[in-house]
Amino acid sequence: MRTPTASATTTVAASPETVYHLVSDLPRMGEWSPENTGGRWVGTPTGPVVGARFAGTNRRGLRRWPTTTVVTDATPGRRFAFETRLGPVTAAEWIYEITPTGTGCEVTESWVDLRRAPVVAIGRVVTGVRDRAAFTRDMLTTTLEKLKATAERED
Secondary structure, three states: OOOOOEEEEEEEOOOHHHHHHHHOOHHHHHHOOOOEEEEEEEOOOOOOOOOOEEEEEEEEOOEEEEEEEEEEEEEOOOEEEEEEEEOOEEEEEEEEEEEEEOOEEEEEEEEEEOOOHHHHHHHHHHHOOOOHHHHHHHHHHHHHHHHHHHHHHHO
16 A cells, blocks of 8 residues: 555544445545546446546636546445546545444545656646645545535435
């Protein structure tokens, strides 16, 4: 397992199954993420299974850009992970780990930065974010706060 560049954890008063269902529903990710605005499953297989591909859309201010992701782990109720790719280059890994507690679960969202220098420079121009690690740390906290509210409402 790679070492996360940034991560955040929250406790959720909802079942691990509910939280997994939400984090693995990538078209809904725009409801919680400050940057991702959603997207759609493409090709076969579709849905949250290993190997599935997702065409995501992102926005920061007036800047917009597409992403391609590939699901790398889909263990219901426990772990969901995917890689973000820029063409043939893997830029990042996103991981959701869900641990049952006595009153629901704990969810940790982690981001592993896999970009090389040229991609980092392009990313600064495309997204307008100079310090992606610091920005993502803040973004993870916001995402988990919104995810928690949705999970507790939908459980």
